[in-house]
Amino acid sequence: MQKEKILIVGKNGQLGSALMNLTKEKTCELGDIPKYLENFEIKGFSSKELDITKKEEVIKIIKKEQPKAVVNCAAYTNVDGCEDDVDTAFLVNALGPRNLAIAAEEVKAKLIHISTDYVFDGEEEKKRVEFDLINPKSIYGKSKALGEEYVKNFCSRFFILRTAWLYGENGNNFVKTIVKVAREKGELKVVDDQIGSPTNVLDLSFVILKLLETEEYGIYHCSGNKQCSWYDFAVLIVKHFGVDARVFPCSTEEFKRKAKRPKFSVLENLMLKLTIGDYFRDWEDALISFAKKNKNIF
Ligand SMILES: NC(=O)c1ccc[n+]([C@@H]2O[C@H](COP(=O)([O-])OP(=O)(O)OC[C@H]3O[C@@H](n4cnc5c(N)ncnc54)[C@H](OP(=O)(O)O)[C@@H]3O)[C@@H](O)[C@H]2O)c1
Numbered sequence: 001m002q003k004e005k006i007l008i009v010g011k012n013g014q015l016g017s018a019l020m021n022l023t024k025e026k027t028c029e030l031g032d033i034p035k036y037l038e039n040f041e042i043k044g045f046s047s048k049e050l051d052i053t054k055k056e057e058v059i060k061i062i063k064k065e066q067p068k069a070v071v072n073c074a075a076y077t078n079v080d081g082c083e084d085d086v087d088t089a090f091l092v093n094a095l096g097p098r099n100l101a102i103a104a105e106e107v108k109a110k111l112i113h114i115s116t117d118y119v120f121d122g123e124e125e126k127k128r129v130e131f132d133l134i135n136p137k138s139i140y141g142k143s144k145a146l147g148e149e150y151v152k153n154f155c156s157r158f159f160i161l162r163t164a165w166l167y168g169e170n171g172n173n174f175v176k177t178i179v180k181v182a183r184e185k186g187e188l189k190v191v192d193d194q195i196g197s198p199t200n201v202l203d204l205s206f207v208i209l210k211l212l213e214t215e216e217y218g219i220y221h222c223s224g225n226k227q228c229s230w231y232d233f234a235v236l237i238v239k240h241f242g243v244d245a246r247v248f249p250c251s252t253e254e255f256k257r258k259a260k261r262p263k264f265s266v267l268e269n270l271m272l273k274l275t276i277g278d279y280f281r282d283w284e285d286a287l288i289s290f291a292k293k294n295k296n297i298f
Helices: 014-022 035-039 055-065 079-084 086-106 139-154 174-185 201-212 230-240 270-274 283-294
Strands: 004-009 040-045 069-072 110-116 158-163 187-191 218-221 246-250
Touching (some): 035 040, 055 086, 086 110, 086 139, 110 139, 139 158, 174 230, 187 230, 218 270
Parallel strands (some): 069 110, 158 218, 187 246
16 A cells, blocks of 8 residues: 655755654654654655745645645755845745645645744843744845745644754754864854754754644744853864864854844744643753764764
């Protein structure tokens, strides 16, 4: 008998690839992989295989595959790049999820869409919960906020997962950059006045697989527990990767970037706690296990 399908869109990104890999495992550091997955065929798509900005193509492929669920890991994630290329930001981050939402609804599939802490302005020193009002300040944040809106409006079986400060084995991320610069230069400056919660892609992938088997639709905050500044994060990256380097704090003012970043962007995983449980580890514990696995790879 043919198995039912789960589609993973954006399979080559840092989240997409971690999620693809996790579906092949039986267990991981966070617990056993849910058994229901054995009854499903997992099919991943790169941007070449499925371009989410092309509505007719998206609908055609999803109708052909008839999946039970679609996970959208695809996005235009270059935050400063979005300021220069507004069209691409809205095409990929807003119209892309809209197309997936319309297609998922047509085949009655669940849709898990990934969003970001950057939908908040981060101007108040207050942890953000799912019912707080959003107020994005950057093009990236605005395009992701519109993507959320479309997903909510066009798909009835939606999960929107807002994550933050994501890192994993594949793709570019802060952890890799810090390890590389620290090894090459021996010292570096990192901003200490932006606060957030680093998130290991493994934790997020595990939660995606847990949520997928439920009908607990809605918006979820999904980030590592506890908070830190980018500087604190960098200090512990250098320590846990065993790099001999000195890290110095600096201010956002000193380290000018094109896009405005939230100053305080800590998410509270409230809806997870109230539904399936909050599986996210404290960010430092998740970093330690990531460093152990990747010390000799990076
Ligand atoms: N990275 C972070 O710190 C962070 C923080 C908060 C939220 N998020 C959100 O988390 C999710 C995953 O992020 P990530 O870091 O894993 O992203 P990533 O590594 O940048 O990967 C994004 C993927 O999107 C795919 N993609 C781009 N345009 C596409 C299109 N038109 N059609 C289909 N696929 C397309 C790319 O596919 P190809 O490689 O095949 O071209 C790429 O593999 C995103 O929704 C992002 O907004 C990320």
